[in-house]
Amino acid sequence: MAVAVEEIVRRAGGCAVIDGGFATQLEALGADINDPLWSAACLITKPHLIKEVHMQYLVAGADVIISSSYQATIPGFLARGMLLEEAEGLLRRSIELALEARDEFWKSTLRKSKPVYNRALVAASIGSYGAYLADGSEYSGSYGEDITAEKLKDFHRRRLQVLASAGPDLIAFEAIPNKMEAQALVELLEEENIQVPSWICFSSVDGKNLCSGESFAECLQFLNASDKVAIVGVNCTPPQFIEGIIRELKKQTKKAIAVYPNSGEVWDGRAKRWLPAQCFGHKSFDALAKRWQEAGASFVGGCCRTTPSTIRAVSKVLKGKTAYSATQI
Numbered sequence: 082m083a084v085a086v087e088e089i090v091r092r093a094g095g096c097a098v099i100d101g102g103f104a105t106q107l108e109a110l111g112a113d114i115n116d117p118l119w120s121a122a123c124l125i126t127k128p129h130l131i132k133e134v135h136m137q138y139l140v141a142g143a144d145v146i147i148s149s150s151y152q153a154t155i156p157g158f159l160a161r162g163m164l165l166e167e168a169e170g171l172l173r174r175s176i177e178l179a180l181e182a183r184d185e186f187w188k189s190t191l192r193k194s195k196p197v198y199n200r201a202l203v204a205a206s207i208g209s210y211g212a213y214l215a216d217g218s219e220y221s222g223s224y225g226e227d228i229t230a231e232k233l234k235d236f237h238r239r240r241l242q243v244l245a246s247a248g249p250d251l252i253a254f255e256a257i258p259n260k261m262e263a264q265a266l267v268e269l270l271e272e273e274n275i276q277v278p279s280w281i282c283f284s285s286v287d288g289k290n291l292c293s294g295e296s297f298a299e300c301l302q303f304l305n306a307s308d309k310v311a312i313v314g315v316n317c318t319p320p321q322f323i324e325g326i327i328r329e330l331k332k333q334t335k336k337a338i339a340v341y342p343n344s345g346e347v348w349d350g351r352a353k354r355w356l357p358a359q360c361f362g363h364k365s366f367d368a369l370a371k372r373w374q375e376a377g378a379s380f381v382g383g384c385c386r387t388t389p390s391t392i393r394a395v396s397k398v399l400k401g402k403t404a405y406s407a408t409q410i
Protein backbone atom coordinates (compact mmCIF):
# COMPACT_ATOMS: atom_id res chain seq x y z
CA MET A 82 0.00 0.00 0.00
CA ALA A 83 1.44 3.43 -0.87
CA VAL A 84 2.58 5.53 2.04
CA ALA A 85 -0.13 8.20 1.76
CA VAL A 86 -2.82 5.53 1.83
CA GLU A 87 -1.42 3.73 4.87
CA GLU A 88 -0.90 7.04 6.59
CA ILE A 89 -4.46 8.28 6.15
CA VAL A 90 -5.83 5.02 7.56
CA ARG A 91 -3.47 5.25 10.54
CA ARG A 92 -4.24 8.92 11.22
CA ALA A 93 -7.96 8.21 11.00
CA GLY A 94 -7.61 5.62 13.74
CA GLY A 95 -7.78 2.49 11.58
CA CYS A 96 -10.64 3.35 9.23
CA ALA A 97 -10.63 6.39 6.97
CA VAL A 98 -13.85 8.14 6.04
CA ILE A 99 -14.68 8.60 2.35
CA ASP A 100 -17.09 11.35 1.31
CA GLY A 101 -20.71 10.72 0.31
CA GLY A 102 -22.82 11.06 -2.84
CA PHE A 103 -21.21 13.78 -4.90
CA ALA A 104 -23.84 14.19 -7.60
CA THR A 105 -26.52 13.86 -4.93
CA GLN A 106 -25.18 16.85 -3.04
CA LEU A 107 -24.68 18.88 -6.20
CA GLU A 108 -28.37 18.40 -6.90
CA ALA A 109 -29.22 19.36 -3.34
CA LEU A 110 -27.40 22.64 -3.96
CA GLY A 111 -29.59 23.28 -7.00
CA ALA A 112 -27.53 21.91 -9.89
CA ASP A 113 -29.34 20.37 -12.85
CA ILE A 114 -27.51 17.14 -13.67
CA ASN A 115 -30.09 15.62 -15.97
CA ASP A 116 -27.49 15.62 -18.70
CA PRO A 117 -25.43 13.09 -20.69
CA LEU A 118 -22.43 14.23 -18.65
CA TRP A 119 -24.42 13.85 -15.41
CA SER A 120 -22.56 15.59 -12.54
CA ALA A 121 -19.62 16.43 -14.83
CA ALA A 122 -21.86 18.95 -16.61
CA CYS A 123 -21.17 21.22 -13.63
CA LEU A 124 -17.51 21.40 -14.60
CA ILE A 125 -18.80 23.53 -17.48
CA THR A 126 -21.75 25.28 -15.87
CA LYS A 127 -21.26 25.43 -12.09
CA PRO A 128 -17.66 24.77 -10.96
CA HIS A 129 -18.21 26.83 -7.78
CA LEU A 130 -20.84 24.28 -6.67
CA ILE A 131 -18.35 21.46 -7.15
CA LYS A 132 -15.96 23.12 -4.73
CA GLU A 133 -18.81 23.79 -2.32
CA VAL A 134 -19.76 20.10 -2.26
CA HIS A 135 -16.14 19.12 -1.58
CA MET A 136 -16.06 21.63 1.28
CA GLN A 137 -19.26 20.27 2.78
CA TYR A 138 -17.85 16.74 2.86
CA LEU A 139 -14.57 17.95 4.36
CA VAL A 140 -16.49 19.75 7.10
CA ALA A 141 -18.51 16.55 7.66
CA GLY A 142 -15.27 14.69 8.39
CA ALA A 143 -14.20 13.05 5.11
CA ASP A 144 -10.58 11.89 5.02
CA VAL A 145 -10.87 11.21 1.29
CA ILE A 146 -12.79 13.35 -1.19
CA ILE A 147 -13.60 12.07 -4.68
CA SER A 148 -13.36 14.40 -7.67
CA SER A 149 -16.21 15.40 -9.97
CA SER A 150 -14.84 13.41 -12.92
CA TYR A 151 -17.02 10.26 -12.60
CA GLN A 152 -18.82 10.97 -15.88
CA ALA A 153 -16.31 13.48 -17.28
CA THR A 154 -15.04 11.82 -20.44
CA ILE A 155 -13.21 13.08 -23.49
CA PRO A 156 -15.83 11.71 -25.96
CA GLY A 157 -18.55 13.17 -23.75
CA PHE A 158 -17.00 16.64 -23.88
CA LEU A 159 -16.23 16.37 -27.61
CA ALA A 160 -19.88 15.51 -28.22
CA ARG A 161 -20.60 18.88 -26.59
CA GLY A 162 -18.63 20.60 -29.33
CA MET A 163 -15.48 21.09 -27.28
CA LEU A 164 -11.94 20.85 -28.54
CA LEU A 165 -9.70 18.09 -27.20
CA GLU A 166 -7.64 20.70 -25.38
CA GLU A 167 -10.73 22.06 -23.63
CA ALA A 168 -11.91 18.57 -22.68
CA GLU A 169 -8.55 17.75 -21.13
CA GLY A 170 -8.57 21.13 -19.36
CA LEU A 171 -11.90 20.25 -17.72
CA LEU A 172 -10.54 16.90 -16.56
CA ARG A 173 -7.60 18.67 -14.93
CA ARG A 174 -9.98 21.26 -13.47
CA SER A 175 -11.94 18.52 -11.68
CA ILE A 176 -8.79 17.60 -9.75
CA GLU A 177 -7.77 21.20 -9.15
CA LEU A 178 -11.18 22.01 -7.65
CA ALA A 179 -10.84 19.14 -5.18
CA LEU A 180 -7.22 20.02 -4.35
CA GLU A 181 -8.15 23.68 -3.83
CA ALA A 182 -11.02 22.73 -1.50
CA ARG A 183 -8.79 20.31 0.44
CA ASP A 184 -5.96 22.87 0.79
CA GLU A 185 -8.23 25.75 1.76
CA PHE A 186 -10.06 23.62 4.28
CA TRP A 187 -6.85 22.29 5.73
CA LYS A 188 -5.40 25.82 6.12
CA SER A 189 -8.54 27.03 7.90
CA THR A 190 -8.49 23.99 10.16
CA LEU A 191 -4.84 24.48 11.05
CA ARG A 192 -5.54 28.12 11.94
CA LYS A 193 -7.99 26.92 14.58
CA SER A 194 -5.14 24.70 15.81
CA LYS A 195 -7.37 21.85 16.80
CA PRO A 196 -6.31 18.34 15.78
CA VAL A 197 -9.85 17.61 14.74
CA TYR A 198 -9.46 16.75 11.09
CA ASN A 199 -6.95 14.92 8.97
CA ARG A 200 -5.50 16.50 5.86
CA ALA A 201 -7.73 14.77 3.34
CA LEU A 202 -6.63 12.86 0.27
CA VAL A 203 -8.03 13.67 -3.15
CA ALA A 204 -9.13 10.69 -5.24
CA ALA A 205 -9.60 11.17 -8.99
CA SER A 206 -12.90 9.57 -9.93
CA ILE A 207 -13.09 7.39 -13.03
CA GLY A 208 -16.52 5.97 -13.77
CA SER A 209 -17.12 2.93 -15.96
CA TYR A 210 -17.72 2.81 -19.70
CA GLY A 211 -21.33 2.10 -18.78
CA ALA A 212 -21.53 5.40 -16.90
CA TYR A 213 -20.46 7.18 -20.11
CA LEU A 214 -23.05 5.23 -22.12
CA ALA A 215 -25.68 6.47 -19.67
CA ASP A 216 -27.98 3.60 -20.63
CA GLY A 217 -28.20 1.77 -17.32
CA SER A 218 -25.35 -0.63 -18.22
CA GLU A 219 -23.24 0.56 -15.28
CA TYR A 220 -25.63 -1.55 -13.15
CA SER A 221 -25.84 -4.53 -15.53
CA GLY A 222 -22.30 -4.78 -16.87
CA SER A 223 -23.79 -5.66 -20.28
CA TYR A 224 -21.77 -3.76 -22.83
CA GLY A 225 -22.88 -5.78 -25.87
CA GLU A 226 -21.11 -8.27 -28.12
CA ASP A 227 -18.78 -5.83 -29.83
CA ILE A 228 -16.97 -4.54 -26.80
CA THR A 229 -13.49 -5.85 -26.07
CA ALA A 230 -10.89 -5.18 -23.40
CA GLU A 231 -8.83 -3.27 -25.99
CA LYS A 232 -11.78 -0.99 -26.77
CA LEU A 233 -12.28 -0.36 -23.07
CA LYS A 234 -8.60 0.51 -22.70
CA ASP A 235 -8.86 2.94 -25.61
CA PHE A 236 -11.85 4.53 -23.94
CA HIS A 237 -10.09 4.95 -20.58
CA ARG A 238 -6.47 5.61 -21.60
CA ARG A 239 -6.26 9.35 -22.21
CA ARG A 240 -8.57 10.29 -19.34
CA LEU A 241 -6.50 8.19 -16.96
CA GLN A 242 -3.27 9.84 -18.16
CA VAL A 243 -4.69 13.35 -17.80
CA LEU A 244 -6.23 12.78 -14.38
CA ALA A 245 -3.18 10.97 -13.00
CA SER A 246 -0.92 13.83 -14.07
CA ALA A 247 -3.13 16.47 -12.44
CA GLY A 248 -1.86 15.71 -8.92
CA PRO A 249 -4.44 13.51 -7.14
CA ASP A 250 -3.37 11.33 -4.19
CA LEU A 251 -5.38 8.37 -5.46
CA ILE A 252 -7.24 7.16 -8.52
CA ALA A 253 -10.73 5.86 -7.73
CA PHE A 254 -12.24 3.56 -10.35
CA GLU A 255 -15.87 3.58 -9.30
CA ALA A 256 -18.81 1.20 -9.76
CA ILE A 257 -17.04 -1.11 -12.20
CA PRO A 258 -19.74 -3.58 -13.25
CA ASN A 259 -17.85 -6.41 -14.96
CA LYS A 260 -14.63 -8.38 -15.05
CA MET A 261 -13.55 -7.36 -18.54
CA GLU A 262 -13.45 -3.70 -17.57
CA ALA A 263 -11.62 -4.37 -14.28
CA GLN A 264 -9.02 -6.39 -16.16
CA ALA A 265 -8.65 -3.70 -18.84
CA LEU A 266 -8.09 -1.09 -16.10
CA VAL A 267 -5.43 -3.13 -14.35
CA GLU A 268 -3.62 -3.67 -17.65
CA LEU A 269 -3.88 0.04 -18.42
CA LEU A 270 -2.36 0.99 -15.07
CA GLU A 271 0.61 -1.21 -15.94
CA GLU A 272 0.90 -0.12 -19.58
CA GLU A 273 0.82 3.55 -18.65
CA ASN A 274 2.97 2.94 -15.57
CA ILE A 275 0.64 5.02 -13.42
CA GLN A 276 2.39 5.94 -10.17
CA VAL A 277 -0.68 7.19 -8.30
CA PRO A 278 -2.12 4.37 -6.14
CA SER A 279 -5.54 3.19 -7.28
CA TRP A 280 -8.64 1.69 -5.89
CA ILE A 281 -10.97 -0.42 -7.95
CA CYS A 282 -14.49 -0.59 -6.58
CA PHE A 283 -17.19 -2.75 -8.08
CA SER A 284 -20.94 -2.41 -8.01
CA SER A 285 -23.27 -5.27 -7.12
CA VAL A 286 -27.00 -5.64 -7.36
CA ASP A 287 -27.34 -9.01 -5.62
CA GLY A 288 -24.74 -8.77 -2.85
CA LYS A 289 -22.95 -11.88 -4.12
CA ASN A 290 -21.41 -10.97 -7.46
CA LEU A 291 -20.54 -8.00 -9.63
CA CYS A 292 -23.48 -6.49 -11.52
CA SER A 293 -22.52 -8.69 -14.48
CA GLY A 294 -22.97 -11.86 -12.40
CA GLU A 295 -19.22 -12.58 -12.41
CA SER A 296 -17.63 -13.36 -9.06
CA PHE A 297 -15.43 -11.12 -6.92
CA ALA A 298 -13.07 -14.08 -6.56
CA GLU A 299 -12.23 -14.24 -10.27
CA CYS A 300 -11.48 -10.50 -10.34
CA LEU A 301 -9.33 -10.65 -7.23
CA GLN A 302 -6.97 -13.06 -8.93
CA PHE A 303 -5.64 -10.32 -11.20
CA LEU A 304 -6.26 -7.42 -8.78
CA ASN A 305 -4.11 -9.12 -6.14
CA ALA A 306 -1.31 -9.53 -8.67
CA SER A 307 -1.11 -5.80 -9.40
CA ASP A 308 1.03 -3.44 -7.32
CA LYS A 309 -0.79 -0.52 -8.90
CA VAL A 310 -4.03 -1.43 -7.10
CA ALA A 311 -3.75 -0.45 -3.43
CA ILE A 312 -7.39 -0.84 -2.44
CA VAL A 313 -10.33 -2.93 -3.64
CA GLY A 314 -13.98 -2.69 -2.71
CA VAL A 315 -17.55 -1.87 -3.61
CA ASN A 316 -19.54 1.30 -4.05
CA CYS A 317 -23.02 2.35 -5.19
CA THR A 318 -24.38 -0.95 -3.90
CA PRO A 319 -27.21 -1.33 -1.35
CA PRO A 320 -26.02 -1.13 2.30
CA GLN A 321 -27.61 -4.43 3.31
CA PHE A 322 -25.14 -6.31 1.06
CA ILE A 323 -21.95 -4.68 2.27
CA GLU A 324 -21.04 -6.73 5.33
CA GLY A 325 -21.33 -10.01 3.39
CA ILE A 326 -19.23 -8.61 0.54
CA ILE A 327 -16.50 -7.45 2.95
CA ARG A 328 -16.37 -10.93 4.45
CA GLU A 329 -16.06 -12.44 0.97
CA LEU A 330 -13.34 -9.95 -0.06
CA LYS A 331 -11.41 -10.60 3.18
CA LYS A 332 -11.18 -14.26 2.18
CA GLN A 333 -9.81 -13.36 -1.24
CA THR A 334 -7.37 -10.47 -0.65
CA LYS A 335 -4.89 -8.84 1.70
CA LYS A 336 -5.38 -5.44 0.07
CA ALA A 337 -7.15 -2.67 1.96
CA ILE A 338 -10.92 -2.71 1.49
CA ALA A 339 -13.09 0.31 0.69
CA VAL A 340 -16.88 0.35 0.91
CA TYR A 341 -19.15 3.26 0.13
CA PRO A 342 -22.66 2.05 -0.57
CA ASN A 343 -25.58 4.08 -1.83
CA SER A 344 -28.69 4.68 0.28
CA GLY A 345 -30.40 1.48 -0.90
CA GLU A 346 -32.52 3.25 -3.52
CA VAL A 347 -32.35 1.85 -7.04
CA TRP A 348 -31.32 3.75 -10.19
CA ASP A 349 -33.70 3.46 -13.13
CA GLY A 350 -31.30 3.95 -16.03
CA ARG A 351 -34.07 4.51 -18.59
CA ALA A 352 -36.17 6.97 -16.64
CA LYS A 353 -33.02 8.49 -15.10
CA ARG A 354 -34.34 8.61 -11.60
CA TRP A 355 -33.93 6.89 -8.27
CA LEU A 356 -36.72 4.48 -7.41
CA PRO A 357 -37.84 4.11 -3.83
CA ALA A 358 -36.56 0.92 -2.20
CA GLN A 359 -35.35 0.00 1.26
CA CYS A 360 -33.66 3.29 2.08
CA PHE A 361 -31.08 3.61 4.85
CA GLY A 362 -31.07 7.06 6.42
CA HIS A 363 -27.95 8.31 8.18
CA LYS A 364 -29.07 6.83 11.53
CA SER A 365 -29.06 3.25 10.30
CA PHE A 366 -26.17 3.90 7.93
CA ASP A 367 -23.81 4.89 10.75
CA ALA A 368 -24.59 1.73 12.76
CA LEU A 369 -23.83 -0.33 9.67
CA ALA A 370 -20.63 1.66 9.09
CA LYS A 371 -19.33 0.47 12.44
CA ARG A 372 -20.04 -3.12 11.45
CA TRP A 373 -18.25 -2.63 8.14
CA GLN A 374 -15.20 -1.37 10.00
CA GLU A 375 -15.34 -4.36 12.35
CA ALA A 376 -15.68 -6.71 9.38
CA GLY A 377 -12.40 -5.36 8.01
CA ALA A 378 -13.02 -2.29 5.83
CA SER A 379 -10.28 0.37 6.04
CA PHE A 380 -12.21 2.98 4.07
CA VAL A 381 -15.91 3.64 4.65
CA GLY A 382 -18.16 6.30 3.12
CA GLY A 383 -21.30 6.74 1.06
CA CYS A 384 -22.27 6.87 -2.60
CA CYS A 385 -25.44 8.01 -4.37
CA ARG A 386 -28.24 9.44 -2.23
CA THR A 387 -26.03 9.75 0.83
CA THR A 388 -25.25 13.29 1.97
CA PRO A 389 -22.95 15.28 4.28
CA SER A 390 -25.30 14.32 7.17
CA THR A 391 -24.57 10.66 6.43
CA ILE A 392 -20.84 11.29 6.42
CA ARG A 393 -20.96 13.36 9.61
CA ALA A 394 -22.71 10.43 11.31
CA VAL A 395 -20.24 7.91 9.87
CA SER A 396 -17.28 10.03 10.92
CA LYS A 397 -18.64 10.32 14.47
CA VAL A 398 -19.26 6.63 14.84
CA LEU A 399 -15.90 5.59 13.36
CA LYS A 400 -13.71 8.22 14.98
CA GLY A 401 -15.55 8.69 18.26
CA LYS A 402 -14.63 11.84 20.10
CA THR A 403 -12.20 13.02 17.44
CA ALA A 404 -15.13 13.85 15.16
CA TYR A 405 -16.79 17.21 15.55
CA SER A 406 -19.89 18.78 14.10
CA ALA A 407 -19.69 21.41 11.42
CA THR A 408 -20.38 24.22 13.86
CA GLN A 409 -17.18 23.59 15.76
CA ILE A 410 -14.80 24.78 13.08
Ligand SMILES: C[S+](C)CC[C@H](N)C(=O)O
Nearest residue numbers: 117119212213215348353
Ligand atom coordinates in the same frame (compact mmCIF):
# COMPACT_ATOMS: atom_id res chain seq x y z
C1 LIG B 1 -24.35 6.31 -10.72
S1 LIG B 1 -25.63 6.53 -11.91
C2 LIG B 1 -26.88 7.27 -11.02
C3 LIG B 1 -24.94 7.86 -12.87
C4 LIG B 1 -25.77 8.40 -13.96
C5 LIG B 1 -25.81 7.58 -15.19
N1 LIG B 1 -24.50 7.18 -15.67
C6 LIG B 1 -26.51 8.36 -16.27
O1 LIG B 1 -25.92 9.19 -16.95
O2 LIG B 1 -27.69 8.18 -16.41
Ligand SMILES: N[C@@H](CCS)C(=O)O
Nearest residue numbers: 102103104151256317
Ligand atom coordinates in the same frame (compact mmCIF):
# COMPACT_ATOMS: atom_id res chain seq x y z
N1 LIG C 1 -18.46 9.69 -7.16
C1 LIG C 1 -19.73 9.57 -7.83
C2 LIG C 1 -20.12 8.13 -7.90
C3 LIG C 1 -21.40 7.87 -8.56
S1 LIG C 1 -21.84 6.20 -8.58
C4 LIG C 1 -20.75 10.37 -7.07
O1 LIG C 1 -20.75 10.27 -5.85
O2 LIG C 1 -21.56 11.07 -7.66
Ligand SMILES: [Zn+2]
Nearest residue numbers: 317343384385
Ligand atom coordinates in the same frame (compact mmCIF):
# COMPACT_ATOMS: atom_id res chain seq x y z
ZN1 LIG D 1 -23.21 6.05 -6.71
